[in-house]
Amino acid sequence: MKISVIIPVYNAEKYVAQAVESALQFDEVYEIILVEDKSPDNALEVCRQLAEENDRVKLFQHPDKQNHGAGPTRNLGLENATGDFIAFLDADDYYLPNRFDAEKELFKDPKVEGVYGALGVHYYSEKAKEQYYHIFGDRLTTVHKRHDPKDVFPGQINMRGSFGLFSIDTLTIRRDALVKKLKPFFKTHLRLHQDTEFLFRLSYYLDLYPGILDKAVAVRGVHESNRITAVDTKKIKPATTKVLLWREINEWAKNENTIPTDIKLHIERMQRSYEIALAPVLKKWGMITKYLVTDYQSIRSGIYNINFRDNLFK
Structure with a gap:
């Protein structure tokens, strides 16, 4: 080698x-x-x-x-x-x-x-x-x-x-x-x-x-x-950078024809879960209400990631 x-x-x-x-x-x-x-x-x-x-x-x-x-x-x-x-x-x-x-x-x-x-x-x-x-x-x-x-x-x-x-x-x-x-x-x-x-x-x-x-x-x-440490010093929430990560992955997945539809949906929902967690309080609850009705899986995806839970009620 x-x-x-x-x-x-x-x-x-x-x-x-x-x-x-x-x-x-x-x-x-x-x-x-x-x-x-x-x-x-x-x-x-x-x-x-x-x-x-x-x-x-x-x-x-x-x-x-x-x-x-x-x-x-x-x-x-x-x-x-x-x-x-x-x-x-x-x-x-x-x-x-x-x-x-x-x-x-x-x-x-x-x-x-x-x-x-x-x-x-x-x-x-x-x-x-x-x-x-x-x-x-x-x-x-x-x-x-x-x-x-x-x-x-x-x-x-x-x-x-x-x-x-x-x-x-x-x-x-x-x-x-x-x-x-x-x-x-x-x-x-x-x-x-x-x-x-x-x-x-x-x-x-x-x-x-x-x-x-x-x-x-x-x-x-x-x-x-x-x-x-530098990230913490600048007071950037970890979930903020995770939103950027999942947006990047979502854009890639949308343009990759061989990725199965269920995986693409999961990636989109992971992005949504971080975006909900970081939204201002009023907008946050509006998004939660919307996805509880239209796409509960977006909320469910968020329940399993710690950044969503930590930022949900902030």
């Missing part, structure tokens, strides 16, 4: 060396592509040093040397990847020694186009744990049981109840399948949830198989400077 590991780097001076070292432990990792996205800290110099110290580490920046966000930054990494397989890693996260154990066996079968696993969590400080334990806890981010590839897309969009989630940090993809079947890669206009939108489309077009689901193969590093 020749794996290209793509690491977007932004404001990760303290963590990126650990991320790189965690990827270098594997002989299967052919190259590590660091894409520095005009960090406000000293991350660029750290990246330069890492690239100088190891031939497998390659450093890139956007041509204009400006900040473009995680989506365009990962796209630049994909454009420069030369391995047969693609893996991703956020600069403040890290791989565990079992990261590619399942892949080494599963990818012997040519029909396997992607493999996903379980993600653990590590809090870099007590303050970070205090802030975000209610979001991540100590639990794995994982798919709850092994599923056939055809069920991964409906499962990811919560079509049939609780399926679980996998993270981009635990995903490995055949590069030729990705290039052939998925364009664009990451949507450049989405500043948040662009990885979720990517995973939704990826799970529709590619055959993704479960790897190690019952224990972590990579770890999410949680600290006070995570991007999610």
Whole structure:
């Protein structure tokens, strides 16, 4: 296996060396592509040093040397990847020694186009744990049981109840399948949830198989400077960004002729449920009344997502 590991780097001076070292432990990792996205800290110099110290580490920046966000930054990494397989890693996260154990066996079968696993969590400080334990806890981010590839897309969009989630940090993809079947890669206009939108489309077009689901193969590093912190600081409701995500998915689904009608309706209803949750009080109850009469499933879809419940009576 020749794996290209793509690491977007932004404001990760303290963590990126650990991320790189965690990827270098594997002989299967052919190259590590660091894409520095005009960090406000000293991350660029750290990246330069890492690239100088190891031939497998390659450093890139956007041509204009400006900040473009995680989506365009990962796209630049994909454009420069030369391995047969693609893996991703956020600069403040890290791989565990079992990261590619399942892949080494599963990818012997040519029909396997992607493999996903379980993600653990590590809090870099007590303050970070205090802030975000209610979001991540100590639990794995994982798919709850092994599923056939055809069920991964409906499962990811919560079509049939609780399926679980996998993270981009635990995903490995055949590069030729990705290039052939998925364009664009990451949507450049989405500043948040662009990885979720990517995973939704990826799970529709590619055959993704479960790897190690019952224990972590990579770890999410949680600290006070995570991007999610910046969102909270700006007082943006999480549901607001979810509306944008589901609008994007809905527009894509409408234009994809091969998606079954029931799945398209579910996606539309998920969008509606977030829009109802965020509407002003009077408009909110008008929308609820309308959909209780005309499309109860839009309300029912909302009952099962936490952002709908949290914002319903605000």
